[in-house]
Amino acid sequence: MCLLETMMTRCLPGGLWLVAAIILLAACSADSPEARLDDYMTRMGRVLEKPIVKDGSAQEALSFPRPRDLTIAQEDVSIDLIDYLSLKGCKLQHVVARSNDSLGRVAQPSTKLVHHLNFLRLAPSCIAHLETNDQARLAETLRLAHSRKHEQLQATIWKAIIGGEEYRAFWRKPNTLSAYPAQAFTDADAALVSLTEKIHRWLAGDYQVDAAALESDLQKLSSGDGGSLFKSLAMQQESLASIDGAIRQRLAEKPLCYNASASRGQILDNVVRKFFIAEVQAWSARLEARRFKLSPKIEALEGALSHAEPHAFSTWRGQRDELIQYYALAPKRHATSLLPLLEQCGRAPGAPT
Numbered sequence: 001m002c003l004l005e006t007m008m009t010r011c012l013p014g015g016l017w018l019v020a021a022i023i024l025l026a027a028c029s030a031d032s033p034e035a036r037l038d039d040y041m042t043r044m045g046r047v048l049e050k051p052i053v054k055d056g057s058a059q060e061a062l063s064f065p066r067p068r069d070l071t072i073a074q075e076d077v078s079i080d081l082i083d084y085l086s087l088k089g090c091k092l093q094h095v096v097a098r099s100n101d102s103l104g105r106v107a108q109p110s111t112k113l114v115h116h117l118n119f120l121r122l123a124p125s126c127i128a129h130l131e132t133n134d135q136a137r138l139a140e141t142l143r144l145a146h147s148r149k150h151e152q153l154q155a156t157i158w159k160a161i162i163g164g165e166e167y168r169a170f171w172r173k174p175n176t177l178s179a180y181p182a183q184a185f186t187d188a189d190a191a192l193v194s195l196t197e198k199i200h201r202w203l204a205g206d207y208q209v210d211a212a213a214l215e216s217d218l219q220k221l222s223s224g225d226g227g228s229l230f231k232s233l234a235m236q237q238e239s240l241a242s243i244d245g246a247i248r249q250r251l252a253e254k255p256l257c258y259n260a261s262a263s264r265g266q267i268l269d270n271v272v273r274k275f276f277i278a279e280v281q282a283w284s285a286r287l288e289a290r291r292f293k294l295s296p297k298i299e300a301l302e303g304a305l306s307h308a309e310p311h312a313f314s315t316w317r318g319q320r321d322e323l324i325q326y327y328a329l330a331p332k333r334h335a336t337s338l339l340p341l342l343e344q345c346g347r348a349p350g351a352p353t
Contacts, residue, residue: 033177033232033283037239040275044243047268048250054242058234058327062320064171069312070163072155087138090126095119110218113160114211119149121207154308157202161195161218162305162313169222173231180228181290188224191217192297199304229294230320232287233327236280240330244337251340260346269347272338284331291328 045052087093099115107115123146130139161167170188194217202209250256257265302309302317309317342348 031179033180034235036275036279036283037235040271040280041239041243043271043275045246047264047271048246048256050246050250052242052246054238056238058238058241058323059173059231061234061323062171062230062316064168065310065312065316067163070159070310072159072163072308072310074152074155087126089133090122090129092119092122092126092142095122109156109160109164110214111211113156114209114214116149116153116156117202117207117209120146120153121209123149154203154305157199158305158308161199162302162309164218166218166222170224171226171230173227177228177232177235180225180232181286185223185225185294187220189294189297191220192224192301195221196297196301196304199301203304225290225294226298229287229291230324233291233324233330236284236287237327237330240280240334244334247337247341251344255344256341257345262345265345265347268341268345272342272347276334276338281331288328291324295324 041052041054087096095115095118099112099119123142127139127142127146130136130142194213198209198214198217256262256268306314339348
């Protein structure tokens with residue numbers, strides 16, 4: 001809610017609130033990134049005498065892989081009833097029970113990860129206990145199960161953290177951007193760092209796990225802004241690329257300015273300064289700052305588990321990174337497109353006014 005809206009909704013009587021809300025909705029949305037880009041695009045269309053329309057393709061360029069494409073086949077490691085009963089005296093018996101009951105079989109990936117880590121943590125002491133009590137066969141069965149679980153650990157972590165619904169939500173594009181990236185995403189950023197640290201610790205052999213802390217990190221992760229970042233960059237790309245295309249067409253057809261003193265040159269200069277540099281480019285700078293802060297955290301999380309990721313995700317990740325890198329350069333490409341037009345009208349940087 002913008003400041004103006006907050007002030008008026010507190011002061012107006014109930015009968016006038018709806019009318020005020022309609023007026024204020026337009027006033028607040030005028031500050032949104034969508035509104036700034038659309039306003040600049042409309043004004044450049046008037047300068048170029050060409051209506052400019054976005055094609056919308058950049059927004060549809062990235063969709064998180066479907067859940068069925070992210071499945072990782074794993075051979076189930078189970079312990080039969082007789083072996084389970086023989087584990088009496090081992091703390092591992094309770095972990096096996098929780099993993100194999102009706103709830104354990106259909107548990108969320110994060111819960112299965114907790115069971116997996118607890119198995120790895122408790123199995124060695126149970127193996128030693130069995131060997132001490134002349135149960136060599138069961139000790140060997142458990143040793144093989146421990147080895148298999150160790151091999152499967154990275155894939156189990158991947159399914160719980162990156163393949164889960166929370167990371168999908170992290171990359172879900174919002175309907176509107178509001179004031180993005182003005183709002184802070186401190187919790188989600190901290191969750192990215194915390195989860196990455198946990199992954200490295202688990203893969204290094206420290207299997208201690210706090211189930212509540214893991215779930216908390218995942219919930220915070222789901223409120224992150226990966227989708228907002230991509231949507232912003234794609235929207236910027238669509239708008240500026242559409243203007244670039246209109247500029248190229250105008251330059252190919254006829255000059256915008258026939259001499260440096262043309263009044264249209266002054267109009268162009270005003271539009272570029274007030275609505276591209278002061279509005280769009282200022283927002284782009286904040287967007288780029290957010291990208292530089294967020295991207296290393298994403299890269300660290302995904303990189304820690306890259307050997308376990310399914311092919312569909314690997315393909316998506318590569319395409320995403322290429323698109324983000326390309327979209328981020330849209331303001332630079334637009335400035336290059338503007339230069340011949342500004343030179344033609346005697347308004348290029350360094351030209352005499």
